[in-house]
Every structure is written in C-alpha cells, then in structure tokens.
Amino acid sequence: MSTTPSVIYLKDYQVPPFLIESTQLRFELEDDRTLVKAELRLTRNPECQVKPRGLLMHGDESLRLCRLAVDGQVLTAKDYSIDAGALTIAEVPDQFILESVVEIDPAKNTALEGLYLSDGVYCTQCEAEGFRRITYYLDRPDVMSVFTTTVVADKARFPVLLSNGNPVAEGDDSDGRHWVTWEDPFPKPAYLFALVAGDLKHIEDTFTTASGKQVALRLFAEEKDLDKLDHAMTSLKASMRWDEQVYGREYDLEIYMIVAVDFFNMGAMENKGLNVFNTSCVLASQKTTTDAGFQRVEAVVAHEYFHNWSGNRVTCRDWFQLSLKEGFTVFRDAEFSADMNSRTVKRVEDVQLLRTAQFSEDAGPMAHPVRPASFIEISNFYTMTVYEKGAEVVRMIHTLLGPDQFRAGSDLYFERHDGQAVTTDDFVAAMEAASGRDLTQFKRWYSQAGTPVLDITDEYDPSESVYRLRVKQACPPTPEASEKAPFHIPLQVGLLSPEGTDMPLENDATTVTLELTESEQTFTFTGIPQKPVPSLLRGFSAPVKLNYAYSQAELVFLMQHDSDGFNRWEAAQKLGVIILQALIADYQAGRELVLSDALVGAYRAVLNDTTLDPAMVAKVLTLPSQAYLGELSTQIDVDAIHAAREFAMNALACALEAEFSQAYKRCLIDVAYQPSAEQVAQRMLKNLCLSYLLRAGKPEYLALAQQQFSDADNMTDEQAALALVVHSNYQDAAQAMLSQFYSRWSQESLVVNSWLAVQASNPCPGALSQVEALMQHEAFNMKNPNKVRSLIGVFCGQNPVNFHAKDGSGYRFLADQVVALNELNPQIASRLVAPLTKWKRYDETRQQLMRDQLQRIMDSAELSRDVYEVVSKSI
Ligand SMILES: [Zn+2]
Numbered sequence: 001m002s003t004t005p006s007v008i009y010l011k012d013y014q015v016p017p018f019l020i021e022s023t024q025l026r027f028e029l030e031d032d033r034t035l036v037k038a039e040l041r042l043t044r045n046p047e048c049q050v051k052p053r054g055l056l057m058h059g060d061e062s063l064r065l066c067r068l069a070v071d072g073q074v075l076t077a078k079d080y081s082i083d084a085g086a087l088t089i090a091e092v093p094d095q096f097i098l099e100s101v102v103e104i105d106p107a108k109n110t111a112l113e114g115l116y117l118s119d120g121v122y123c124t125q126c127e128a129e130g131f132r133r134i135t136y137y138l139d140r141p142d143v144m145s146v147f148t149t150t151v152v153a154d155k156a157r158f159p160v161l162l163s164n165g166n167p168v169a170e171g172d173d174s175d176g177r178h179w180v181t182w183e184d185p186f187p188k189p190a191y192l193f194a195l196v197a198g199d200l201k202h203i204e205d206t207f208t209t210a211s212g213k214q215v216a217l218r219l220f221a222e223e224k225d226l227d228k229l230d231h232a233m234t235s236l237k238a239s240m241r242w243d244e245q246v247y248g249r250e251y252d253l254e255i256y257m258i259v260a261v262d263f264f265n266m267g268a269m270e271n272k273g274l275n276v277f278n279t280s281c282v283l284a285s286q287k288t289t290t291d292a293g294f295q296r297v298e299a300v301v302a303h304e305y306f307h308n309w310s311g312n313r314v315t316c317r318d319w320f321q322l323s324l325k326e327g328f329t330v331f332r333d334a335e336f337s338a339d340m341n342s343r344t345v346k347r348v349e350d351v352q353l354l355r356t357a358q359f360s361e362d363a364g365p366m367a368h369p370v371r372p373a374s375f376i377e378i379s380n381f382y383t384m385t386v387y388e389k390g391a392e393v394v395r396m397i398h399t400l401l402g403p404d405q406f407r408a409g410s411d412l413y414f415e416r417h418d419g420q421a422v423t424t425d426d427f428v429a430a431m432e433a434a435s436g437r438d439l440t441q442f443k444r445w446y447s448q449a450g451t452p453v454l455d456i457t458d459e460y461d462p463s464e465s466v467y468r469l470r471v472k473q474a475c476p477p478t479p480e481a482s483e484k485a486p487f488h489i490p491l492q493v494g495l496l497s498p499e500g501t502d503m504p505l506e507n508d509a510t511t512v513t514l515e516l517t518e519s520e521q522t523f524t525f526t527g528i529p530q531k532p533v534p535s536l537l538r539g540f541s542a543p544v545k546l547n548y549a550y551s552q553a554e555l556v557f558l559m560q561h562d563s564d565g566f567n568r569w570e571a572a573q574k575l576g577v578i579i580l581q582a583l584i585a586d587y588q589a590g591r592e593l594v595l596s597d598a599l600v601g602a603y604r605a606v607l608n609d610t611t612l613d614p615a616m617v618a619k620v621l622t623l624p625s626q627a628y629l630g631e632l633s634t635q636i637d638v639d640a641i642h643a644a645r646e647f648a649m650n651a652l653a654c655a656l657e658a659e660f661s662q663a664y665k666r667c668l669i670d671v672a673y674q675p676s677a678e679q680v681a682q683r684m685l686k687n688l689c690l691s692y693l694l695r696a697g698k699p700e701y702l703a704l705a706q707q708q709f710s711d712a713d714n715m716t717d718e719q720a721a722l723a724l725v726v727h728s729n730y731q732d733a734a735q736a737m738l739s740q741f742y743s744r745w746s747q748e749s750l751v752v753n754s755w756l757a758v759q760a761s762n763p764c765p766g767a768l769s770q771v772e773a774l775m776q777h778e779a780f781n782m783k784n785p786n787k788v789r790s791l792i793g794v795f796c797g798q799n800p801v802n803f804h805a806k807d808g809s810g811y812r813f814l815a816d817q818v819v820a821l822n823e824l825n826p827q828i829a830s831r832l833v834a835p836l837t838k839w840k841r842y843d844e845t846r847q848q849l850m851r852d853q854l855q856r857i858m859d860s861a862e863l864s865r866d867v868y869e870v871v872s873k874s875i
Pocket residue numbers: 303307325326329
C-alpha cells in the first residue's frame with residue numbers, strides 16, 4: 001500500500017454539485033477489449049450551495065480514456081487530469097454534454113466488480129461502486145439518471161444482449177455483429193445499471209398486475225440449466241402477488257428479467273428490470289437442490305423483487321444508508337417466507353443466524369451501527385449488522401406500531417419519496433407521521449452499535465395478586481462508543497399459569513409489549529392469581545441477550561406449554577445451554593461427563609408427541625450450536641465445546657435410540673417429491689433422527705444411511721446421508737460415498753460445491769490436508785467465489801476444531817489464501833479474513849497465533865482497501 005487509505009465520514013456528506021439528466025451508453029464488446037461510449041447530459045444541481053468551476057468524475061485506474069469532449073469540443077490533456085480514482089475537468093459550463101470513450105478489459109477483471117466475464121457470459125455488478133470501473137461517472141446513489149443503453153456484439157456467440165428497462169430497437173451489422181438498444185424510463189443511480197451478453201436460453205411466463213397490466217417474465221440461464229428455473233419463476237410470481245397484497249406495490253416495467261451466472265461475489269443483485277443472480281440463488285431441481293436450497297431461491301428471488309420499491313424506486317442518499325434498503329427488504333422477504341412456509345421455523349432460523357453471526361460481529365473489532373458513521377471501503381459494510389440487525393430494527397418498528405400503522409407508514413414513505421434518494425431518518429419520519437408516535441429514542445438503534453443485554457428478575461406478591469418484572473438494560477462498549485444511552489426496546493411477554501395456560505393480561509391479551517426506555521424499569525401486573533412462569537421476549541421481539549434465572553424444571557415446563565412457538569424452542573435451547581455449559585466445565589476440570597436426565601426426558605416427550613410440527617421437533621432436538629455456545633462464552637474453548645456436544649449427542653442417541661428409529665420411519669415419504677413446507681418438515685426430522693442413529697454405533701444404522709444415500713430421489717436426503725457418514729467414524733464408507741457422489745455429479749457445479757463443503761466442514765482429524773488437496777482438484781477454481789466459499793470459507797468458518805488447531809496450521813492456511821485472493825478478488829479476500837479478526841475471544845496461545853497471521857497479511861505486498869480496513873481495525 002503506497003498510502004494509507006482515507007476514511008469517509010457520514011458527517012461530511014454534501015449534495016452533488018452536478019446532476020446527470022440523461023445517460024446514453026454504447027458498449028462494443030470485443031474479445032481483447034470493450035469500448036464504452038458515454039454521452040451524459042449534465043447540469044448544475046440547484047440544491048448545491050457551492051459552484052465549483054470544474055467537475056470531478058469517479059473512474060477506476062483500469063479505465064483507458066480514448067476521447068473526452070464537452071459540448072462537442074474535444075478536450076486535450078491540459079484541460080483535465082486523471083489520478084487514482086478520479087477524472088477532473090478544470091472548467092465546465094452550467095449545462096453541457098459530456099462525451100467520453102474508454103477502453104476496458106472485462107476478461108482480465110477477476111474482482112467481479114463492473115463489467116466482467118462469467119464462463120463466457122458478459123455481466124455486470126455495479127453496487128456499490130462498480131460502475132466507475134465501466135466509465136467515468138458521478139458514481140454515487142444520489143445522482144439518478146435516465147439510461148439508454150446499446151450493446152453491440154458478435155451475433156453467433158452472444159445472441160442475447162440485455163440491459164435495464166424495455167428493449168426499443170435492434171439490428172444486424174454487416175460484419176456478423178448485432179445490437180440491441182434498451183431504454184429505462186425510471187431515473188436510477190449507476191449502481192442499478194446492468195448489462196448481460198451471452199449465449200443464454202430462457203423460460204418465459206407472464207404476470208398480470210392488480211391494475212391489469214401484463215408483465216413479461218424471462219429467466220435466463222445456460223441451456224443445460226433451463227430445467228432448473230421453474231421454482232424461481234413460481235417464487236417470482238408469488239412475490240409479485242404478495243407485494244401487491246401486503247404492501248400495495250405493483251411492478252412498473254413491461255418486462256422483468258433474471259439472469260443466472262456462476263461467477264458472482266454476492267447472492268444476487270436487484271438491477272432495475274434485470275436482476276443478475278448467483279446460480280446458487282436461482283437454480284433449483286429435486287435431483288440437485290436441497291430443501292434449504294429451494295427455500296433460499298424463493299427468499300432471494302423475493303428479496304431482489306421487493307427491492308424494486310424498497311431500493312430502486314426509493315433509493316439511498318449515500319452508502320451509510322445501506323440499511324434503508326437492505327434492512328427493510330430483508331424484513332419484507334422474511335415475512336414473505338414466513339407466509340409461504342412455517343412462520344415459527346423461519347423465525348427460529350433467522351434468530352439462530354443473528355445470534356451467532358451478527359452478535360459476534362457486534363462483539364468484534366468491525367462492530368458498527370446499523371447506519372455506520374464511517375468506512376474505508378463500503379464493500380466491507382454489506383454485513384450481518386446492516387442486513388439482519390437492520391431487519392430486526394424494522395421488525396421492532398412493526399411491533400411497536402402494529403401492522404395497520406406500519407402499513408400506513410410504509411405507504412407514506414413510498415408516496416413521499418418515490419423517485420428520491422433518502423435516509424433512514426426519512427424512513428422513520430414517515431413511520432412517525434403515519435402513527436403519531438415519537439421514535440426519537442428508538443433511532444438509537446441506527447446510531448449505536450453493540451448487542452444490548454437485559455437482566456430480568458421478578459417477584460410475586462400473593463396477598464396483592466401482583467407480579468413484578470424488574471428489567472435492567474446495558475450495552476457493552478464497541479469501537480465507536482464506550483458509553484451507550486438506553487435503547488427503546490419492545491419486550492413481548494406472556495405469563496403462564498401453573499396449569500400451563502396463558503394468563504389473561506391487559507385487555508385480555510395473552511401477550512403484551514412492554515416498552516423499555518430506561519436503564520432500569522419495573523413493570524407491574526395486577527390481578528395475577530398465582531405465581532406465573534414468565535415467557536419473555538416472545539417471538540424474539542428485539543435483538544438482545546436476555547438473562548433470567550430459569551430453573552431446569554421451568555424450562556421443561558415452557559417447552560411443553562408455551563403458546564409462543566418460538567419460545568418453546570427457546571426454552572429447549574436454554575435448557576441445552578445450561579446442561580452443555582455444565583458439561584464443558586466438567587470437561588475442562590477433567591471430570592467424568594454424565595448426561596442429565598432432564599434433557600433425555602424432555603427430548604423423549606417432544607419426540608413422542610406426534611401432534612407437533614416435525615420441523616419444530618427437529619429444531620427443538622438440535623442442541624445449541626458450537627458457534628452459539630462459543631458466542632455465550634467469555635473465552636471460547638473450542639475443544640471443550642466440541643467434546644461436550646459430541647458427548648451429549650452420543651448419549652442422547654443411546655438413550656433414545658428406539659424413539660429416533662420410530663420417528664425416522666414415521667417421516668418416510670411415499671408420495672412424489674415436493675419442496676412443500678410439510679415434506680420439508682418431514683425430511684428435516686428424518687435426517688435429524690438419522691444423525692442421532694449413526695451415533696448409536698450399530699452397523700445397521702450405517703447401512704440405513706448408505707441405503708438412503710443410494711435410494712434417495714432428492715438431493716436433501718442424498719446429501720444429508722453423505723454429510724452424516726463423512727462426519728462420522730465410518731471413514732472407509734465415507735470415502736466410497738464421496739467418490740460415488742462426485743462421479744455422479746461432477747457436471748453439476750452447484751452440487752460439486754456441496755461436495756467440497758461437506759469435506760471442508762469435516763470435524764475429523766486431517767481435514768486441513770484434505771482441503772489443501774482439494775484446492776488442486778479439477779473441481780476447484782480460485783477465481784470462482786462459490787468454490788472459494790464452499791472450500792476455504794467453510795473450513796475456516798464452519799470447522800472450528802480443525803481451523804483452531806493448536807499448532808496454528810488453520811490460521812496460517814487462511815492467511816495464505818487471503819494474501820492470494822487480495823490480488824484476485826479483494827471483496828472475497830476481506831470477507832474470508834473474518835474468523836481471524838475474532839482473536840480476542842480465544843486463549844492466549846491462540847490469540848498470539850492469530851495475531852501473527854493478521855500481521856503477516858498486513859506486512860504482505862500491496863493490500864486492497866477492502867483487506868486493509870478489516871485487518872488494520874483488528875490488530
Ligand atoms: Zn438486498
């Protein structure tokens with residue numbers, strides 16, 4: 001790094017001095033270069049107080065400028081200057097046309113930002129600042145322009161030429177090339193620009209909007225994948241209908257397109273009218289995709305579609321406001337998935353992710369508020385905090401306002417700001433105006449980082465029939481602030497009678513929302529005839545940690561009786577945590593491990609209750625994860641946590657073998673495969689039972705897993721059996737299954753990714769050398785982010801025992817990969833480094849080993865801004 005990268009602050013925001021009324025682009029795609037001709041109609045921004053004489057345009061160093069003209073006058077080198085990241089024209093009029101021609105080389109673009117090639121298909125990724133790798137521009141979200149785009153390419157090799165909006169003209173040139181012109185009538189920032197050119201095929205359908213407009217829906221992929229697009233199409237139509245019904249939002253263009261590409265840094269991108277998707281988030285078929293994969297496709301298709309309003313029609317003023325579009329849209333897609341599938345299961349899965357990945361981010365060196373105050377590289381802020389915690393913040397507004405006022409608030413937000421680039425404050429202001437509520441204190445959720453901790457105690461006074469809850473809130477220090485002001489927290493609570501029924505509370509409601517606004521508060525419930533068992537934080541109504549001294553008996557009681565499905569699962573988790581924490585302490589002290597009867601009994605009752613949703617049974621019978629137990633520890637003892645969990649699962653397997661075996665049989669499905677909530681639930685429980693049965697140590701269960709592997713008619717069952725055997729002690733059987741699986745699926749890139757991931761997450765000894773060997777395998781490609789994530793990402797993030805090996809080999813391996821990727825793809829490199837940044841949570845020896853590797857990355861050649869920011873903040 002020649003100079004230290006500069007920090008950009010929210011407080012320095014200024015409106016742009018110029019606006020771009022219209023943008024005309026012409027792309028000439030050739031093998032060794034692409035010519036980009038731009039004609040921009042610029043005008044001074046009337047809102048800008050200062051009137052600079054010159055004009056500064058963003059532009060990456062890789063652009064080669066061929067021509068530059070203002071109002072037809074060609075500029076010479078004395079009229080402008082170019083330095084890293086910008087083109088400055090010394091003097092410009094108030095209104096003018098800027099013409100430029102630049103040359104770029106998509107084939108050499110391994111960062112996958114801007115215009116690049118994915119397996120021979122040209123595609124773009126412009127969010128956040130990729131457009132400046134395509135041409136000189138005011139590449140900031142508050143500059144919105146109407147785009148007209150012409151794409152020219154060889155007709156035989158690139159028969160499909162796409163961009164945003166509607167196609168308005170096309171033609172053939174004499175030299176075997178052809179062109180198509182697209183016009184997008186909606187002004188948009190450059191980050192929503194998209195271009196695709198390639199030999200693609202598509203499936204087509206139509207959707208009639210609530211007001212009767214016909215929309216053409218086209219989903220593009222390589223020909224071999226055409227049969228895997230139906231689920232995405234069904235999901236798209238369902239999301240379009242849902243957004244009309246739940247938010248009153250209609251689609252606005254005549255065509256909506258999705259393109260699947262294999263080389264992609266993220267999941268998918270909501271470019272106006274032309275979404276570009278990672279294949280992993282759009283392709284789905286019974287044979288090649290797991291149930292979780294089907295649900296992911298449904299959720300991501302919906303998420304990107306919902307952005308058409310929450311993101312595109314109303315966009316962000318600047319990148320500090322990223323959660324304006326992402327937090328809101330994640331909340332919207334979570335509600336959609338909850339409506340399509342099981343609401344409680346969806347909530348449990350979201351909370352599991354939040355409590356492991358987001359809470360640990362909040363406790364680490366990269367902790368930042370939902371609306372960050374500064375950044376070096378914006379790509380580093382596409383985080384769990386901005387997305388998932390941002391969605392929790394919107395969910396809390398929904399809880400505080402109730403569904404009707406929330407809907408009125410969102411209607412007002414869209415009405416007020418359609419066609420504008422706005423802030424999270426504007427969003428909250430619309431919610432306040434529609435509801436009449438004051439959310440001033442609530443807005444601290446946007447500006448304060450860290451996970452609040454609630455300490456709750458209670459008392460019951462039988463003579464007065466009064467029950468009191470005393471709640472204290474506190475928030476640990478984070479890098480941006482050591483002192484935190486109290487948050488406004490909606491705490492949903494129910495009280496259970498000793499018989500296990502909900503006691504009627506205010507207005508006979510069985511759940512009430514307590515509003516915490518101070519650091520200490522007492523809530524009084526009157527007319528409570530008996531001492532209740534409290535059901536606290538129902539539905540996980542706020543992203544907080546909660547401490548209340550439940551006894552094991554109370555948790556078993558809540559597991560059986562709580563009317564809130566989420567809290568029934570939560571009671572099982574809390575019971576699991578208490579028991580596992582005791583086992584961890586025993587392991588550390590060298591004591592013999594003994595499994596508590598309370599857990600066996602509670603699990604048995606749940607397994608035998610055939611009235612429960614099998615998916616919830618599976619969730620309840622899954623012990624707290626290694627990551628969650630780590631997150632709850634002051635110092636993470638990877639080996640002790642692993643040993644305690646392994647012991648508990650093996651002991652449960654032996655104690656409940658008969659029950660698991662019966663439940664396995666009950667869940668066998670003899671009708672045709674469907675990715676329906678009902679079948680997904682049965683397969684989830686069946687495969688959980690199989691995981692326990694394999695631990696019972698009997699050859700018949702290995703045979704059962706092998707039989708499921710070879711007989712399965714769907715990828716969920718096949719992959720579950722593979723992973724369970726690979727992660728077991730049956731290593732000979734595992735090797736045979738792995739090679740069988742690979743030869744069966746070597747032509748299916750996404751299935752091969754799961755084959756890589758199953759091996760990378762193997763807790764057995766020797767996983768690192770296996771991963772290193774796989775990096776030389778034909779199935780691996782360091783330039784493809786999906787491969788990197790499946791192998792290197794999974795090993796470092798989901799194989800704690802091997803990654804944290806005491807000799808530091810896992811850390812060294814990760815540092816090597818980060819250094820290699822820093823040059824190829826900085827975004828992926830900086831995401832991968834995350835596990836090393838959490839060094840403070842481990843013992844002293846590991847801390848030193850991890851810091852040594854961070855320092856080694858820091859000292860290595862030229863670091864990208866992406867990696868520099870994460871590593872320098874972590875050391
Ligand atoms: Zn998004």
